[in-house]
Amino acid sequence: VGPTGELLVPDLLAVPMSDAVRACLDDIDVDGGADGPQVDEWWGQPGLTPPQRVFAANTFNVLAFVAGNPEKVVNAIPPQAVAHCQLRMVAGTEPDGVVPALRRHLDAHGFGSVEVRPPPDGNAGAFPARRTEPDHPWAEFVRSSMATTMATTSAHAVASADANTPAVLPSIGGSVPNHVFTDILGLPTIWIPHSYPSCSQHAPDEHVLLSTCRSGAEIMAGIFSDIAERGGPSVRST
Numbered sequence: 001v002g003p004t005g006e007l008l009v010p011d012l013l014a015v016p017m018s019d020a021v022r023a024c025l026d027d028i029d030v031d032g033g034a035d036g037p038q039v040d041e042w043w044g045q046p047g048l049t050p051p052q053r054v055f056a057a058n059t060f061n062v063l064a065f066v067a068g069n070p071e072k073v074v075n076a077i078p079p080q081a082v083a084h085c086q087l088r089m090v091a092g093t094e095p096d097g098v099v100p101a102l103r104r105h106l107d108a109h110g111f112g113s114v115e116v117r118p119p120p121d122g123n124a125g126a127f128p129a130r131r132t133e134p135d136h137p138w139a140e141f142v143r144s145s146m147a148t149t150m151a152t153t154s155a156h157a158v159a160s161a162d163a164n165t166p167a168v169l170p171s172i173g174g175s176v177p178n179h180v181f182t183d184i185l186g187l188p189t190i191w192i193p194h195s196y197p198s199c200s201q202h203a204p205d206e207h208v209l210l211s212t213c214r215s216g217a218e219i220m221a222g223i224f225s226d227i228a229e230r231g232g233p234s235v236r237s238t
Contacts, residue, residue, distance in 0.1 A: 001060050004042055004043055004044070004046075005043040005044045005045070005059075006044065006045050006046055007045060007058060007059070007060050008105075009060075009101055009102065009105045011097065011101035011104065011105070012058055012060065012087060012093070012098065012101050012102075013045075013057075013058060014056065014057045014058040014089070014090050014092060014093060015091075015092030015093070017052065017056050018133060020133050020134045020135035020170075021056050021133070021134060021170040022052070022056075023134070023135075024134040024168040024169070024170060025049070025051045025052055025055060025056060025169075025170070027167075028051040028055070028167060028169065029051065030050040030051050030054055033197055036197075044057070044059070045057045054173065055090070055169050055170055055171045055172075055173075056090055056170055056171065057090065058087060058088065058089045058090060058093055059087070059088040060085065060086075060087055060088075061085065061086045061087075061088060062083050062084070062085050063084045063085065063086050064083070064084045065081070065082070065083045065084075066081065066082050066083075067080075067081035067082075068081075084119075089129050090129050090131075090170075090171050091129045091130050091131040091170075091171065092129070093128075093129060094128060095126045095127065095128055099116055099117075099118055102116045103116050127175075127177050127179055128179045128183075129171070129178070129179075130178045130179045130182040130183065130189075131170055131171055131178065131182075131189075132182065132188040132189050132190065133170075134168050134170055136188055137233035138188040138190060138232065138233050139168070139188070139190055140233075141226070141232055141233050142190045142192070142223055143166050143168060145222055145223045145226040146166045146192075146219055146222070146223065147164055147165060147166055148222065148226075149218055149219050149221075149222030149223075150164040150165075150166070150219070151164040153215075153218045153222075172191060172193070176191070178191075192216075192219065192220070192223075194208070194212055194213065194215070194216030194219075195208060195212060196208075196209060196212050
């Protein structure tokens with residue numbers, strides 16, 4: 001990784017963004033809110049906007065790093081160092097190619113003594129990233145249904161038309177086994193999260209608001225109702 005966060009291993013870069021992915025991210029902002037951290041515009045893959053870096057690009061992270069023994073420091077160069085790393089990847093990147101790509105990159109730059117190993121638990125928790133394109137007929141159907149519900153129900157109806165427009169993302173920030181649906185079952189997938197920015201996700205006080213539950217129930221009821229009435233698009237491909 002370069003000094004400004006750019007990924008320097010060509011084989012680990014994400015595949016080029018499709019027009020549909022680029023279009024859906026054009027009106028997305030990454031904003032931590034008034035009390036949240038500010039986004040560093042200079043950090044990450046060059047030539048991309050912050051939303052594109054978060055939702056449509058691969059990112060290499062060092063999760064933990066140890067050199068020597070912190071409990072008993074000696075005035076000498078330690079014999080080894082160990083880094084536990086992670087590739088946050090988007091659709092088009094195959095997990096089985098990550099370790100070989102790192103091996104080739106290190107060898108090409110004279111670091112043959114650096115050993116590259118898969119996680120200690122094998123590939124547990126690692127699976128391919130998959131998505132249904134934002135312009136897929138089912139994605140368009142769900143977006144239209146949500147917009148209709150948000151514009152008419154009491155939990156969502158507001159004066160601003162923009163506030164009733166669903167934000168469509170090509171990927172999510174977490175890891176989910178989406179390939180089970182797209183690859184094994186051959187089904188398009190649309191994930192509809194129901195939460196809000198201060199939910200303290202994964203913290204001891206993780207929670208959800210009653211108003212969020214109500215709005216989520218309205219949105220999903222609207223989608224299932226529209227499927228029942230209109231049948232939905234007659235396609236299955238991802």
